[in-house]
Amino acid sequence: MKIKDVVEKQLGRLPPGMLTGAFKVAKKIPWVRERIEREYSTMLEAMETSLRPYRGEFPSYTALPAEGTSRTEVLEVMRAMSEREESRWRDGYVSGAVYHGNRDHIEFLSEVYALHSQVNPLHSDLWPSATKYEAEIVAMTAAMLGGDAVPAGPKGEDGVCGVVSSGGTESILLAMKTYRDQARQRGIKHPELVLPTSAHAAFDKAGLYFGIELVKVPVGPDFKADVAAMTQAITRNTIALVGSTPSFPHGVIDPIESLSEVARGHGIGMHVDACLGGFVLPWAERLGYKVPVFDFRLPGVTSMSADTHKYGYAAKGTSVVLYRGHALRRFQYYTTTEWPGGMYFSPTLAGSRPGALSAAAWAAMVSIGERGYMDSTRAILETAATIREGIEAIPGLRVLGDPLWVIAFAADDLDVYRVMEHMSHQGWNLNGLHKPACVHLCVTLRHTQDGIAERFLADLREAVSVVTATPSEGGSIAPVYGLAGTIPVRGVVSDVLERYMDLLYKV
Ligand SMILES: Cc1ncc(COP(=O)(O)O)c(C=O)c1O
Numbered sequence: 001m002k003i004k005d006v007v008e009k010q011l012g013r014l015p016p017g018m019l020t021g022a023f024k025v026a027k028k029i030p031w032v033r034e035r036i037e038r039e040y041s042t043m044l045e046a047m048e049t050s051l052r053p054y055r056g057e058f059p060s061y062t063a064l065p066a067e068g069t070s071r072t073e074v075l076e077v078m079r080a081m082s083e084r085e086e087s088r089w090r091d092g093y094v095s096g097a098v099y100h101g102n103r104d105h106i107e108f109l110s111e112v113y114a115l116h117s118q119v120n121p122l123h124s125d126l127w128p129s130a131t132k133y134e135a136e137i138v139a140m141t142a143a144m145l146g147g148d149a150v151p152a153g154p155k156g157e158d159g160v161c162g163v164v165s166s167g168g169t170e171s172i173l174l175a176m177k178t179y180r181d182q183a184r185q186r187g188i189k190h191p192e193l194v195l196p197t198s199a200h201a202a203f204d205k206a207g208l209y210f211g212i213e214l215v216k217v218p219v220g221p222d223f224k225a226d227v228a229a230m231t232q233a234i235t236r237n238t239i240a241l242v243g244s245t246p247s248f249p250h251g252v253i254d255p256i257e258s259l260s261e262v263a264r265g266h267g268i269g270m271h272v273d274a275c276l277g278g279f280v281l282p283w284a285e286r287l288g289y290k291v292p293v294f295d296f297r298l299p300g301v302t303s304m305s306a307d308t309h310k311y312g313y314a315a316k317g318t319s320v321v322l323y324r325g326h327a328l329r330r331f332q333y334y335t336t337t338e339w340p341g342g343m344y345f346s347p348t349l350a351g352s353r354p355g356a357l358s359a360a361a362w363a364a365m366v367s368i369g370e371r372g373y374m375d376s377t378r379a380i381l382e383t384a385a386t387i388r389e390g391i392e393a394i395p396g397l398r399v400l401g402d403p404l405w406v407i408a409f410a411a412d413d414l415d416v417y418r419v420m421e422h423m424s425h426q427g428w429n430l431n432g433l434h435k436p437a438c439v440h441l442c443v444t445l446r447h448t449q450d451g452i453a454e455r456f457l458a459d460l461r462e463a464v465s466v467v468t469a470t471p472s473e474g475g476s477i478a479p480v481y482g483l484a485g486t487i488p489v490r491g492v493v494s495d496v497l498e499r500y501m502d503l504l505y506k507v
Contacts, residue, residue: 024491036492040499048503054081062507092452094429096406096442100313100376105364109315112356112363119355122346130355133362138162140365141306141320144282145274146295150324160296161329162322163347164308164358168275169202170349171305171321174332176206176240178303178323179269181331183239194233195242196225197435198249200273203242212239223247223401223408225254231262240269240302245277245294249433249440251406253277257293260300269302269328275319276406276442278306283370283377284404296324303328311444313368313376314361317354379448380405387443390457396464400438408433408440414467422463428456 026032054060058077059069089098100106121130139147142160152159165171180191192213195203199216207214215233220226225243234241241263243254256272263270272294274281285291295301304322308314323329335345368376384405391409392399397419400408410416420430420439431440447453 027491040496043496044499044503047500048506051503052506060507088427088429089446091427092446092449092455093427094446095431095440096310096444097429098446099310099444101444101446105313108367109360109364112360113315114356116356116359119359120352121355121358122352127355130358133355133358134164137164137308137318137358137362137365138320138322141278141308141312142296142322145278145304145306145322146293146297146301147322149297157326158324159326160322160324161326162320163329163332164361165319165321165348166317166350166353166357167309167319168200168273168305168307169205171275171307171319172200172202172271172273173206173209174321174348175271175303175305175323176203176212177210178328178331179239179271180210180212182269182328183237185331188237188239190237191239192235192237193240193242194230194238196230196244196247196254198223198225198247198252198254199242199244200248200275203273213237223250223252225259227255227258227262230259234262234266234268238266238268240271242271242273243294244273245281246403246406248276248406250401250408250438251276251403251440251442252401253281253292253294253404255292256301257298260298262300263302264300270300272301272304275305275307276310278304278320279308279311279313279373280377280380280405283374284381286374287378287381289381289404296322308361308365311373311376311380312361312364313445314364315357317357318361376445380443380445383448383453384443386453387441387447387456390453391460394457394461394464396468397460400436405443406440407443408438410436410438411464414464414471418467418473419460419463422466423459426459426463428459 027036058081088094090101116130119127119130121127121134124131138161142148142162145160147160150158150160163174165174176193179193183191190213191211192215193203193207194215194217196219197216198219204214206212215238217226217229217233230241241259243256243259245256246253256270260270260272274294277294281291281294295304302324305319306312306322307319309316309318312318321332323332333345333347335343337343381404384403384407388399388403388407391397391407396411396414397409398412400410411419416437416439417432420432423430423439431442433440441447441456447456
């Protein structure tokens, strides 16, 4: 609580907006600045220790070695670190992050990667195989997400189409740039995007990068997008609505059917962020779970993002963004005809791209097939149901919303971040969320291994009983999380995050 104390003591309890302004001014006063810097460095020192566990143990480089290190030595060092990092995710202690992780699957993807490590889809003439893989990844994803229900038109121009991107964030950035440029053509100079507060941070990033104003609408008590409030927020400048299936924080599915009808009625875009659920929900529906229609079968849905590198079980670094009709996708493309380097075009944000990752995504999809995805989805949803019921049975904890496999829980009379901290002492790596304070577990195939759900619940029961018995005891993670959520001077929190990013690049 030190930073909060310092700032609040010096600045008093001003409204948050004024506090942020006052903080910026106060930072310029030498003694305030010095004091704040001192607090930051204490906090960052602790972070640095946990970010650099290998310091002194393995060679580190701040310049190229004069002579190359032998490949054997390089591999030895890398293997040692990789082995040390592996057990935590392999043994199912981590929320999300590694979605498949079976040894034979990883070996297969690695073999595919090795075959294609030099491939760059930018050179479609050199590697038509990469072009084939990407076109087919898009087609298979579109078919899975209701694309077949969209009439293609006489030349196929009206059908669902898309591109392969580097991840969920890039897919979202691309879709938002697309809507901005489409709206520009209609004369909208100050574009606005209406989205629930639960939508992923990637939409914020898009707003910042592309000059789109975000109109964030609070979610309802069920943590779902509030359709009436979102409708009210639409103006003449609104370019699109957003809904998630499910949302990252609470794993709930927004009411896409209603939102898409509102969007259609206003003649604006409707982006469905299925980064997390695109490769789960279609199979859940087939398995008989109650899944509302959320994809291109709804006529108002104009774009979707779905991550191959999450539940598509590809290697990290691919996602798919889909559009209703080729005309919409064209707003995403980049072309230049005047560059001395020649005619240049690129469909996504990057120029050169790792074709090996597209090859691996294609290989994952084709080798797993519908049956494989269905079996995985069944296992994940059954495990998640056990975990959800188990959490609900723990006095003091409360599951938020009505999630299928991303299960967020809060605690009424306990510090839920302290519960998370005790879980981390048992090896767990869970996601701490705020507004409201809660923690989530994103269930993956790693958790479907024998005994993992039971171990999670036993550890959670234990953590709750320890925190209940010692309600006032501090900790190291809990105060940071608690502070980050409640500190009124958001500039302080941003400062800490920026310094953390600086640390990532410190040798
Ligand atoms: C719903 C949702 N959208 C977008 C993203 C961003 O994906 P990425 O981390 O691949 O950029 C995530 C990531 O977890 C997500 O859960």
